[in-house]
Structure formats: C-alpha cells, structure tokens
Amino acid sequence: MNPVLMGEDAGIIIFDHDGGGYPVRAIFDGNRLLDHATENPRLTFGELYAEGTEGTITLSGDGALRLRRFGHSEADTLLPARGYKGFAGDCVYALQNHVLNALKTGAPLENTAADYLEVLEIEAAIYASASEHRKVAL
Numbered sequence: 050m051n052p053v054l055m056g057e058d059a060g061i062i063i064f065d066h067d068g069g070g071y072p073v074r075a076i077f078d079g080n081r082l083l084d085h086a087t088e089n090p091r092l093t094f095g096e097l098y099a100e101g102t103e104g105t106i107t108l109s110g111d112g113a114l115r116l117r118r119f120g121h122s123e124a125d126t127l128l129p130a131r132g133y134k135g136f137a138g139d140c141v142y143a144l145q146n147h148v149l150n151a152l153k154t155g156a157p158l159e160n161t162a163a164d165y166l167e168v169l170e171i172e173a174a175i176y177a178s179a180s181e182h183r184k185v186a187l
Contacts, residue, residue: 085110
C-alpha cells in the first residue's frame with residue numbers, strides 16, 4: 050500500500066439502484082496493487098469480472114474483453130488483446146497534444162470536463178458514505 054495515498058489503493062463499493070422495477074445491487078471490489086496475468090506488466094488493466102443477470106464480462110490482464118452469456122460455456126471476444134502501442138507513457142503525451150491542438154485551433158475536444166461531472170458526484174458520495182458510515186443516495 051502507498052502510505053501517501055491512504056485509502057486510495059483498495060476499496061469496496063456497494064451500489065444499490067433500480068433495475069427496471071426491481072432492486073439491483075452491484076459490488077465493486079478493487080485493489081490496484083494485486084498482481085494479474087499479462088506478458089507486459091506495464092499494461093495496468095488488471096482483471097475485471099462483471100457478473101450480471103444474463104452473463105459475465107471479463108477484462109483480462111492483456112486488455113482482452115470477453116462476454117460469456119449464461120448457459121454458454123464459450124465466451125465471445127468483444128475486444129481482442131493487442132499491443133497498445135504508446136500505452137503507459139505516450140498516452141499522456143497524446144492527450145496533452147490533443148488538448149493543446151484544440152486550444153490552438155479551436156478544434157473540438159474528444160471529451161470535456163462536463164463529461165466527468167457525474168463521475169465526480171459519484172466519487173464524492175463514495176467518500177461521504179465512507180466517512181459518515183451511511184448510505185448516500187444520488
């Protein structure tokens with residue numbers, strides 16, 4: 050764990066929401082320090098298993114995204130693993146270059162700060178829930 054980022058390295062978040070007329074609970078259990086299988090450890094995707102009512106989506110350490118529908122033994126590949134040239138370094142340069150180009154030329158940005166406002170609201174609710182030991186409704 051990183052002592053400078055106390056509480057930032059791992060967390061469990063429980064989301065309750067309406068699933069079209071019936072309650073749905075989703076649990077996020079994340080730990081960015083766990084090891085994951087990949088040929089390139091600079092690929093920091095980790096692993097993800099999202100289990101729903103109709104199937105499971107998995108993200109593997111190489112970046113491949115797969116969907117296994119319930120009742121099927123094989124998974125469909127939604128996004129194959131690939132090299133991700135420029136990942137873990139050049140992606141920061143690419144973003145900064147994109148933003149500077151947009152500011153200089155007036156070209157549209159791929160995304161704006163407004164796109165992230167809902168994420169910031171959710172993040173604030175998560176921290177409030179943890180510090181106040183209660184469920185926070187959004």
